[in-house]
Amino acid sequence: AQSVTQLGSHVSVSEGALVLLRCNYSSSVPPYLFWYVQYPNQGLQLLLKYTTGATLVKGINGFEAEFKKSETSFHLTKPSAHMSDAAEYFCAVRAGGTSYGKLTFGQGTILTVHP
């Protein structure tokens, strides 16, 4: 079984400030981890993913995430927030080692960026 917990359903930052969205997972096997972004009235778009190898993963729009196995975490960061980053962000986990693995999503975190 696998699960994802996103800490904080709403995060508010000022433009130019650090963005930190927290994600903790549980998985009985080495996981694949994903961050998706959803802009209003749109579908989900992949920001970045961790599969194997380097634990610091860089994604689109200046976001990055670090896989920490000892902490079972995959937190999303961006050094300087932009107004266009306002959206809902979802962390997701899929069990590794299988061809078809179900993607399990966290509850989502709504990011608000203030001028």
Place this chain on the structure above:
Amino acid sequence: NAGVTQTPKFQVLKTGQSMTLQCAQDMNHEYMSWYRQDPGMGLRLIHYSVGAGITDQGEVPNGYNVSRSTTEDFPLRLLSAAPSQTSVYFCASRKGTGGDTEAFFGQGTRLTVV
């Protein structure tokens, strides 16, 4: 490429009515899935398919049917709509070559059952 296309974008149903949500992809992806999105609950898997003719239940399958007669299409049927099925529905597809492949999502169907 159109990617994943869902129709309709919006729908209002009366309790007890049936309808089909359409999903089509033009990327020749083996895997397709249906999710529902409810506030504070993330996305939950309804049904999925690993190829034409093969479907299976996800986390919340009750009240929904699916079939996969072609690689491209994966319709979701609501048999007798209930207010609890008011939600936003997303279809997704991905290549079946490994667990790390990216899922591509449609724009969603916003369904209201009154």
